[in-house]
Amino acid sequence: MRFFTIKQLIIAALFCLAAIAAAVFVLLDIKKREEFKDNPPQSQKTETIDTSAQIETSPEPRREIIGFSVQKREIESYIFGAGQNLLVFIGGIHGGYEWNSVLLAYEFIDYFQTNPKLIPENLSIAVIPALNPDGLFKITGKAGRFAAGDVAAGTNEAGRFNANKVDLNRNFDCNWQVKGVWRQKEVSAGTAAFSEPESAAIRDYILRNKPAAIVFWHSQSNAVYGSMCNTEMPAETRAILNAYAKASGYPAKDTFDQYQVSGDATDWLASIGVPAITVELKTHENIEWPQNLAGVQSLLEYYAKK
Ligand SMILES: [Zn+2]
Numbered sequence: 001m002r003f004f005t006i007k008q009l010i011i012a013a014l015f016c017l018a019a020i021a022a023a024v025f026v027l028l029d030i031k032k033r034e035e036f037k038d039n040p041p042q043s044q045k046t047e048t049i050d051t052s053a054q055i056e057t058s059p060e061p062r063r064e065i066i067g068f069s070v071q072k073r074e075i076e077s078y079i080f081g082a083g084q085n086l087l088v089f090i091g092g093i094h095g096g097y098e099w100n101s102v103l104l105a106y107e108f109i110d111y112f113q114t115n116p117k118l119i120p121e122n123l124s125i126a127v128i129p130a131l132n133p134d135g136l137f138k139i140t141g142k143a144g145r146f147a148a149g150d151v152a153a154g155t156n157e158a159g160r161f162n163a164n165k166v167d168l169n170r171n172f173d174c175n176w177q178v179k180g181v182w183r184q185k186e187v188s189a190g191t192a193a194f195s196e197p198e199s200a201a202i203r204d205y206i207l208r209n210k211p212a213a214i215v216f217w218h219s220q221s222n223a224v225y226g227s228m229c230n231t232e233m234p235a236e237t238r239a240i241l242n243a244y245a246k247a248s249g250y251p252a253k254d255t256f257d258q259y260q261v262s263g264d265a266t267d268w269l270a271s272i273g274v275p276a277i278t279v280e281l282k283t284h285e286n287i288e289w290p291q292n293l294a295g296v297q298s299l300l301e302y303y304a305k306k
Contacts, residue, residue, distance in 0.1 A: 067201025070163035073133035081119035095135020096159020101217035104287040105129035120304035172268035174229040221280035227266035248295035
């Protein structure tokens with residue numbers, strides 16, 4: 001009987017191992033293909049998910065890019081709930097000058113993501129955290145999420161405007177004028193109403209989605225203002241102005257009366273029949289969470305009955 005040499009035995013063992021490894025690989029691959037078929041990975045799914053079946057199984061908000069800034073930064077919207085009536089909350093139209101309004105919006109995105117059941121069945125919520133991402137970038141040095149610690153020291157006034165140095169809240173189509181006023185200063189209101197990509201993006205978003213109501217977060221006048229365009233304030237606007245003011249504790253005011261404002265976003269909304277309020281936080285630094293949570297809850301209750 002012929003004995004195998006050690007070399008032959010090692011080669012045979014290696015062949016066996018290779019055969020076992022190949023078999024395991026084939027089995028694992030078949031299993032992976034089956035799993036993929038049943039449950040494709042996240043990256044294979046579309047980013048804006050729009051069927052109610054998927055909303056129920058996923059607590060993630062749908063993220064939509066509604067447009068781009070002058071410097072091509074994304075303007076994002078995060079959508080929660082599947083009801084017919086849409087409430088829209090917008091932070092940061094005044095960019096880095098009012099960066100706390102952006103942090104407040106991000107806090108609400110996290111809150112609705114953790115507590116999706118708090119949204120009444122007949123409602124959807126869209127949060128647009130930063131309508132002026134270029135102005136925000138000037139002050140935070142970041143696109144998207146940032147922390148209070150990223151904010152440059154100083155008054156941050158330069159971050160109020162977009163990259164064309166336009167005050168976006170003077171660029172809407174109600175009493176638009178080429179020169180706007182901010183405090184005692186003259187500011188650019190753009191070359192025409194909606195000349196800026198940021199204001200055009202939110203105009204198109206609103207005309208496309210026809211929201212039930214809109215809230216703009218600003219800082220720091222410590223008040224809630226209604227909106228109107230050369231008419232009396234509509235009853236529903238007054239109702240939500242009073243609801244938010246009462247719940248939050250910010251004083252209710254009909255209109256901003258410290259100086260003449262032209263081309264205001266909420267006044268344009270009044271002109272097309274969309275109830276809208278401006279919420280001015282009390283400070284430039286804090287998100288004033290309990291006040292604004294109570295204010296937003298008051299609007300959810302108001303619209304849950306509609
Ligand atoms: Zn502002």
